[in-house]
Amino acid sequence: MTDLTSLTLAEARDRLKSRAISSLEITKAHLEAMERAKSLNAFVATTADRALRMAGASDARLAKGEGGLLEGLPIGVKDLYATKGVHTQACSHILDGFKPPYESTVTANLWREGAVMLGKLNMDEFAMGSSNETSYYGPVASPWLPPNWSRDRARAALLAGKRGLLTPGGSSGGSASAVAARLCLAATASDTGGSIRQPAAFTGIVGIKPTYGRCSRYGMVAFASSLDQAGPLARTVRDAAIMLRSMAGPDPKDSTCSPAPVPDYEAAVGRSVKGMTIGVPKEYRLEGMNSEIEALWTRGAEWLRAAGARVVDVSLPNTPYALPAYYIVAPAEASSNLARYDGVRYGLREPAGDIVELYEKTRAAGFGAEVRRRLMIGTYVISAGYYDAYYLRAQKIRTLIKRDFERAFADGVDAILTPATPSAAFGIGEKGAENPVEMYLNDVFTVTVNMAGLPGLVAPAGLSSDGLPLGLQLIGRPFDEETLFALGETIEQSAGRMRLPDAWWA
Amino acid sequence: MSVDLNAVRRIAHLARIEVNDTEAPHLQAEINAILKFVEALNAVDVEGVEPMTSVIPMRLPMREDVVTDGGIAPLVLANAPLTEDGFFLVPKVIE
Numbered sequence: 001m002t003d004l005t006s007l008t009l010a011e012a013r014d015r016l017k018s019r020a021i022s023s024l025e026i027t028k029a030h031l032e033a034m035e036r037a038k039s040l041n042a043f044v045a046t047t048a049d050r051a052l053r054m055a056g057a058s059d060a061r062l063a064k065g066e067g068g069l070l071e072g073l074p075i076g077v078k079d080l081y082a083t084k085g086v087h088t089q090a091c092s093h094i095l096d097g098f099k100p101p102y103e104s105t106v107t108a109n110l111w112r113e114g115a116v117m118l119g120k121l122n123m124d125e126f127a128m129g130s131s132n133e134t135s136y137y138g139p140v141a142s143p144w145l146p147p148n149w150s151r152d153r154a155r156a157a158l159l160a161g162k163r164g165l166l167t168p169g170g171s172s173g174g175s176a177s178a179v180a181a182r183l184c185l186a187a188t189a190s191d192t193g194g195s196i197r198q199p200a201a202f203t204g205i206v207g208i209k210p211t212y213g214r215c216s217r218y219g220m221v222a223f224a225s226s227l228d229q230a231g232p233l234a235r236t237v238r239d240a241a242i243m244l245r246s247m248a249g250p251d252p253k254d255s256t257c258s259p260a261p262v263p264d265y266e267a268a269v270g271r272s273v274k275g276m277t278i279g280v281p282k283e284y285r286l287e288g289m290n291s292e293i294e295a296l297w298t299r300g301a302e303w304l305r306a307a308g309a310r311v312v313d314v315s316l317p318n319t320p321y322a323l324p325a326y327y328i329v330a331p332a333e334a335s336s337n338l339a340r341y342d343g344v345r346y347g348l349r350e351p352a353g354d355i356v357e358l359y360e361k362t363r364a365a366g367f368g369a370e371v372r373r374r375l376m377i378g379t380y381v382i383s384a385g386y387y388d389a390y391y392l393r394a395q396k397i398r399t400l401i402k403r404d405f406e407r408a409f410a411d412g413v414d415a416i417l418t419p420a421t422p423s424a425a426f427g428i429g430e431k432g433a434e435n436p437v438e439m440y441l442n443d444v445f446t447v448t449v450n451m452a453g454l455p456g457l458v459a460p461a462g463l464s465s466d467g468l469p470l471g472l473q474l475i476g477r478p479f480d481e482e483t484l485f486a487l488g489e490t491i492e493q494s495a496g497r498m499r500l501p502d503a504w505w506a
Numbered sequence: 507m508s509v510d511l512n513a514v515r516r517i518a519h520l521a522r523i524e525v526n527d528t529e530a531p532h533l534q535a536e537i538n539a540i541l542k543f544v545e546a547l548n549a550v551d552v553e554g555v556e557p558m559t560s561v562i563p564m565r566l567p568m569r570e571d572v573v574t575d576g577g578i579a580p581l582v583l584a585n586a587p588l589t590e591d592g593f594f595l596v597p598k599v600i601e
Contacts, residue, residue: 098585099585101578212561212562255566318550324545324546325547343587347585376533377537380509395559398557436540437540
């Protein structure tokens with residue numbers, strides 16, 4: 001009997017349809033895998049009863065030859081998606097006990113298509129982080145072993161604070177770890193500055209942040225409203241395409257959500273990339289860049305050339321300003337979005353004598369250090385006397401960043417190929433203690449895409465000499481996710497399917 | 507540009523987050539580290555550039571001005587720390 005958790009989402013879908021397997025079987029297999037992997041800390045809430053009920057209902061539909069696009073497939077959900085009656089806290093203490101009486105549009109879409117909910121996945125608090133270390137529920141361990149570590153050493157570390165084990169990246173660390181460890185067939189995630197793409201690169205899986213407005217943000221705990229976007233993490237490009245098709249779509253409850261219909265993204269997987277023009281931006285070649293990543297980038301361009309694409313140099317001159325501009329715009333928007341957490345209507349409430357004390361004590365007790373840092377910066381850069389010098393200036397630079405991409409696309413480029421991250425996954429506890437900016441530098445290749453509202457896909461492209469996964473990023477035209485799936489598949493075929501680690505944790 | 511301790515306290519009050527005297531200097535250092543990082547933006551010529559308001563060109567969708575939702579007060583109050591008679595209860599607001 002095949003280990004059901006080692007199937008891809010597409011394979012599982014096909015076997016469920018042909019009734020070779022049942023949803024109950026594959027859901028149970030995943031719940032068992034989750035139980036064995038508890039110490040990874042990828043899940044913050046498990047919905048086993050609900051999962052079994054949903055699987056049973058799926059089996060009944062499949063038996064009649066009916067069913068949606070994701071019928072019977074067990075999926076994990078990032079903790080920032082409102083799931084009706086279920087733990088939804090964006091991994092923050094300040095939302096203690098919050099169980100929404102409504103469902104996010106993205107997850108409602110998944111359940112409508114018959115997917116099965118396994119539970120809620122760990123993340124950096126309010127999506128602020130690049131390593132899942134800011135979560136109220138503690139760090140997540142990547143299923144990849146640190147170089148030269150024995151399984152015994154890793155198992156011991158799991159139970160002793162996880163220090164030294166690899167981070168799966170962030171903020172969608174739980175989602176990435178769960179998908180890479182085969183605890184779910186795919187997961188929902190979100191991306192504001194790279195939170196889908198960087199974890200995908202760190203764990204050797206596929207992630208796509210679609211065009212801003214492709215998916216509805218209704219029911220997603222908001223971080224930065226002009227940057228946030230929902231997207232899937234999955235083990236293959238095809239799986240990511242299948243997920244995105246169901247996650248995306250028009251929604252009158254989100255005024256920033258595009259009314260455009262969603263294409264069948266799976267149909268784009270395997271499409272020829274012959275004749276496409278791929279841009280390689282010289283400003284992404286950083287001084288002192290990791291030579292293995294630079295070599296992988298070159299290899300990626302060669303693969304696309306071999307598949308019939310034309311590779312050209314492009315210039316995106318405002319690239320160096322994207323990261324600092326992001327760390328003004330995102331915190332500024334966050335300071336507005338997180339003002340609602342005040343102890344009045346939901347979540348944590350600290351004892352206080354008057355209303356201002358209530359706000360100040362609740363927010364001080366409820367927010368973690370990184371969130372507090374960003375809220376302070378965000379408040380400062382939009383405050384009187386500083387708004388023009390910081391926020392307004394950053395928004396103007398954002399226009400310039402977007403214009404760079406528009407110029408490249410107008411010159412005939414179909415997609416842009418870049419590295420995904422400046423390094424392979426690092427250890428838990430390794431970065432950010434001295435200077436918060438050290439952690440922010442992880443996002444250097446990814447934030448430009450959010451700032452410009454474009455779609456970005458990351459696919460695993462190889463291993464470092466240490467044996468850790470490395471990914472490549474493809475950036476596309478607005479609403480042209482199909483081109484990214486076609487190119488992503490070419491990368492995946494050229495690189496060969498990433499061999500994910502065997503379970504050492506149980 | 508950098509902030510002094512008074513600015514840190516002022517920002518904390520604007521953000522309605524309590525920051526005590528032991529935390530303030532550390533927070534000041536962190537904020538200044540970030541401000542130093544973003545100084546790079548001063549090098550850019552933004553003359554005549556419009557600030558980005560909409561990431562993807564889109565008109566704000568309109569709809570008929572009719573009530574399409576509501577009557578769900580118990581759901582709205584369901585997660586509240588303290589309620590009474592359909593109201594959220596808070597400590598005194600006005601002296």
